Amino acid sequence: MLRAIGVLGGVVVAIALWVFGPQWFDDASQAESQPECDLLSGPCTWEADNGLWQVVLERMEAGDQGMEYQLGITVPKAPDRFLAVLKGQSMYMGEYPVPMERQEPLRYQATFTAPFCTTGADMVWRIDLQDGQKVIENVPWTLVFHAEK
Template sequence: MRALVAVLAIAGVVTLGIFGPRWLMSEDAGEADQGTVDCNLLNKTCHWAQEGQSWQARLQKSGVQAQGTEYHLTVKTDRNQPRMLAVLRGESMYLGEYPVPMTKAGMSPDGKGQIWEARFTAPFCTTDPNMTWRIDLQAGMDHAFAMPVKLTFVAKDRV
């Protein structure tokens, strides 16, 4: 009986060693960016619908500081949000995640949505002067939206 248990345990470990990494990698690839559309925030205003709500985001350069270029992010949504957080993540290279708190700037001029704003300076990479960043939106610290659009922009080192 002990020999049978030992053989089954060894077979299980070998099976996990062979098929485990493949299974884990296929899960990650399957979940990543299914159906998302890239939108460069510095080139245009990005529009999308999510859970029946209308969203739009725009990013503008608002000046150059000692730490780099300052950006102004504006998000308009029909969804009633008690709070909103933008999370800055490296897209072309992982440089960490940077939460950017957004403040409610009021109602949109058409009266059909809230406007949220944030100002931030994107960290720069010391090995590559151009860095592509992605902005993900969250409802506070807990709830991330499953966004159908990938909001990206290219930050240039101290330009």
């Protein structure tokens, strides 16, 4: 009985790696192969097939939960469900979806607080753009910023 459970568990793990593994590994390798654009140094702009994109990140005030940031994105075509997903670049700390709110027909904005690591203050975050669950693939940069406590 235990042997059957072990074999079944191994099969489930193998199937999960076969289905989800390429997505996990492609995401990491894609972020590492692109040049970084530090959002706190200035806007990140690029031209895609469908038009001009611009991403701007500004520091706001430090709140109870830490430094607040305001993310602004100008797009050439409005996504259905636009998300910015925070992912740890220097250390894995999970994924934090930030829903983007439409301000104008092609301009979105969100205010968020980046989680910080308790073992050190130097945390680099990556922002991936998504339309619902689908990653927007025309971004030529790895969008990053150094979070402050």
